[in-house]
Amino acid sequence: MFYNIVVAILRVLFFPFYRIRVHGQENIPTNPDFIACANHWSNLDPFFLAVSLPIKFNFMAKKELFEIPVLRNILKFAGVFPINRQGNDLKALKYAIGLIKEGKTLGIFPEGTRVKKISRDNMHEGVGFIALKAKADILPIEIITSYKIFSRVDIYVKESINIKTYHDLKNKEAMKMISDEVYKYIYENHKVLERGANENN
DSSP states (O other), rough: OOHHHHHHHHHHHHHHEEEEEEEEEEGGGGSOOOOEEOOOOOOHHHHHHHHSSSSOEEEEEEEGGGHHHHHHHHHHTTTTTEEEEEEEEHHHHHHHHHHHHHOOOOEOOTTSSSSSOOOOOOOSSSSHHHHHHHTTOOOEEEEEOOOOTTEEEEEEEEEOOOOOGTTTTTTHHHHHHHHHHHHHHHHHHHHHHHHHHHOOO
């Protein structure tokens, strides 16, 4: 209930200032026990996803945000949970796996933090670990926008990555291949735009 209230408020705040367009909404799985992964360039990204897609996300967020008393309570009520980005936070990973097994959707930015350039090196492989342990498919999402007020925001929902494809591989190999595939899809349209810009120069 609280999540829906927060999203309703955010829509009132965001829609007058951003022209959000969703592409591929039909690719959203009917069952909620999956992992939604998106590229991450701004603090606005989770808000764009929440207000534009019919998904109740349970986002991971850096633990530092939970050190702010008022914000901590809001985040918890909205289904957000903390992760320590310094090293492997096994507690957070186990919690994420548990959420999916309870039939909830995990929202994760596999780059771990906001980035300034497109690079495979930015990708962490925790999403692969979670997907394999929870036996959950991954829904790649690509956000393209300048983030400026009154700008257009294009959100591309791609076809899900079937995690069963990787079950027969060793964990380390599977995790790398999963991250490779997630990276390819969350920057698919960015790379098309980059090539077009280079050809016009």
